[in-house]
Amino acid sequence: MRLIRRSLDRLQPWFVKGGRFEKYSALFEMVDTLLYTPVDKTHGAPHIRDAIDLKRVMIYVVLASTPAVLVGIYNTGLQSNLAIQQLGLLSADGWRGTILDLLGIGYDPNNILACLIHGMLYFLPIYIVTLVVGGIWEVLFALIRNHEVNEGFLVTSWLFAATLPASIPLWQVALGISFGVVIAKEVFGGTGKNFLNPALAGRAFLFFAYPAQLSGDAVWVPIDAYSGASPLALAAEGGIEELSSHGITWSQAFVGTIQGSIGEVSALACILGGAFLIVTGIASWRIISGVVLGMIATTMILNTIGPESQAIYAVPWYWHLVLGGFAFGAMFMATDPVSAAMTRTGMWIYGGLIGFITILIRVVNPAFAEGVMLAILFGNVFAPVIDHFVVQSHIRKRKLRDSYEQQT
Numbered sequence: 001m002r003l004i005r006r007s008l009d010r011l012q013p014w015f016v017k018g019g020r021f022e023k024y025s026a027l028f029e030m031v032d033t034l035l036y037t038p039v040d041k042t043h044g045a046p047h048i049r050d051a052i053d054l055k056r057v058m059i060y061v062v063l064a065s066t067p068a069v070l071v072g073i074y075n076t077g078l079q080s081n082l083a084i085q086q087l088g089l090l091s092a093d094g095w096r097g098t099i100l101d102l103l104g105i106g107y108d109p110n111n112i113l114a115c116l117i118h119g120m121l122y123f124l125p126i127y128i129v130t131l132v133v134g135g136i137w138e139v140l141f142a143l144i145r146n147h148e149v150n151e152g153f154l155v156t157s158w159l160f161a162a163t164l165p166a167s168i169p170l171w172q173v174a175l176g177i178s179f180g181v182v183i184a185k186e187v188f189g190g191t192g193k194n195f196l197n198p199a200l201a202g203r204a205f206l207f208f209a210y211p212a213q214l215s216g217d218a219v220w221v222p223i224d225a226y227s228g229a230s231p232l233a234l235a236a237e238g239g240i241e242e243l244s245s246h247g248i249t250w251s252q253a254f255v256g257t258i259q260g261s262i263g264e265v266s267a268l269a270c271i272l273g274g275a276f277l278i279v280t281g282i283a284s285w286r287i288i289s290g291v292v293l294g295m296i297a298t299t300m301i302l303n304t305i306g307p308e309s310q311a312i313y314a315v316p317w318y319w320h321l322v323l324g325g326f327a328f329g330a331m332f333m334a335t336d337p338v339s340a341a342m343t344r345t346g347m348w349i350y351g352g353l354i355g356f357i358t359i360l361i362r363v364v365n366p367a368f369a370e371g372v373m374l375a376i377l378f379g380n381v382f383a384p385v386i387d388h389f390v391v392q393s394h395i396r397k398r399k400l401r402d403s404y405e406q407q408t
Contacts, residue, residue: 054191057337058151060282062158064273065332069123069162071256071266074112076166076222077119079259081109083223093224096121122166122222123262129170130157134177141186152191156180159332160199162263163325163373167222168206168213175209176202196380197339200373207373215370220259230259232324236362236369239311240319253322264325274331283335286344290351291330291358295320298359312363320359329372330354339380343390350386354379 084092084107091097092107099121100107105114134157142149160177180202185194207214218227231253234242252258256266264270277283299317306313320326334340334354341350354375361371 055151057282058154060277060280061155061332064276064282065158065162065263065270066273068256068266068269068273068328068332069158069263071269072162072262072264073119073123074115075119075256075258075265076122076262077115077117078109078257079221080118080122080166080223081107081111081115083221083226083228085109087223087226089223092118119166123161125170126164126166126168126173126262127157127161129173130161130177133174134160134181137178137181137186141190145190147190150191152185153181156185156198159263160202162328163199163203163261164206165214165219165222165261167219172206172210172213176206178202179205192338195339195384196377197333197336200333200377200380204373204377220261228259230324230369232260232362232369235315235319235323236312239314240316241311243319250319250322253319261325264328267322267327270327270331274327274335277331277335282337283331284337284340284347286347287335287340287351288330290348290353291334291355292321292351294352294355295326295359296355297352298356299363302359302363306363315363320362324362324370324372326358326372329358329376333372333376334379336380339383341379341383341386341390343387345393346383346386346390349390350379350383353382353386 080092091101096118100114100118103117105111105117107118108114134153138149138153157177160180161173164173164176180198180200183205184196184201185191185198188194203214213219217229217233220230221228229237231243231246231248234246234248238245248258254267256269258265274283274288278285278288296317299315299320302313303316308314334351341347354372357375357378358371361368361374365371
């Protein structure tokens with residue numbers, strides 16, 4: 001870091017002398033903002049000494065989740081090419097097939113480039129619609145309230161697009177991000193004032209409004225006439241034996257070559273991104289640990305007391321870790337600093353509650369295989385209550401301690 005800084009300090013005068021500073025000043029400001037202390041400083045009370053600002057937080061979250069999205073893009077193309085191969089088709093339908101045929105890339109599932117480009121043709125339209133529609137709402141509210149458009153939407157749009165299946169209609173993408181931005185964030189005052197995660201709120205709205213496009217066997221691979229249940233749904237039906245009968249291994253689920261939402265399939269990429277957020281101080285390790293421990297404890301209890309007739313009760317915790325959106329939710333959604341608990345003790349309780357509710361929904365409710373999305377939103381609602389009781393508990397302990405000291 002110091003070497004980069006020295007190099008930039010030496011280059012900056014050269015740009016000024018050459019009259020190039022105005023052209024390249026944005027570059028220096030971007031690097032300073034990303035790696036060093038922000039330009040804007042607090043001149044009046046309260047004085048907060050911290051090198052992290054909103055822009056850097058948002059950029060770090062996007063960087064951390066990018067590997068999960070890239071693996072998801074590759075996996076989308078992989079699953080699509082495998083489906084085309086199994087169905088004996090010569091090409092994909094629609095404009096995507098036209099583009100792939102013109103490029104001459106083909107549909108070989110063993111070709112990494114073919115899988116990446118095919119998957120990109122599904123993810124890019126989803127993300128572009130998310131950016132355009134959500135950006136319009138952000139600008140509209142900024143104009144009405146006479147404030148600048150901040151970087152909060154950068155993370156919301158990125159994470160929202162990552163939670164969607166590749167087959168979702170684009171008009172539903174526009175509707176979902178509109179609900180997340182307007183109803184879950186802007187009506188409460190904008191970035192930093194919302195009590196629900198906007199990306200998850202938009203995803204939940206779509207799930208309950210249009211369940212046929214967000215769940216079932218036909219939504220995970222965007223190829224017409226192809227239907228295949230997600231590994232989480234298979235586990236809900238017949239446990240580990242059902243997964244084995246379909247040739248699904250734990251390592252496949254861990255790496256991310258299984259059916260599922262675009263950015264949620266790779267537990268490995270999610271864990272690496274979560275580790276980056278912990279090291280940089282963006283995400284709370286207490287929340288992540290609480291979610292994982294809550295999941296493990298609940299799973300082990302249900303493994304013990306569950307009826308033998310329902311195979312989902314016997315699924316071990318390490319399978320729950322890699323199935324569905326658990327890893328993605330634990331690393332990137334539950335750790336949202338705005339909607340999560342703030343106190344240290346509250347973070348443990350908040351995380352444990354999310355892990356507990358996730359497994360409870362997955363196992364006890366057989367009609368709904370995934371549970372992490374609703375569990376995090378449930379945790380968001382109770383986060384202020386959890387913090388309130390933690391603070392009140394500290395106040396009572398302090399009063400008792402002061403009273404005891406006065407008596408002695």
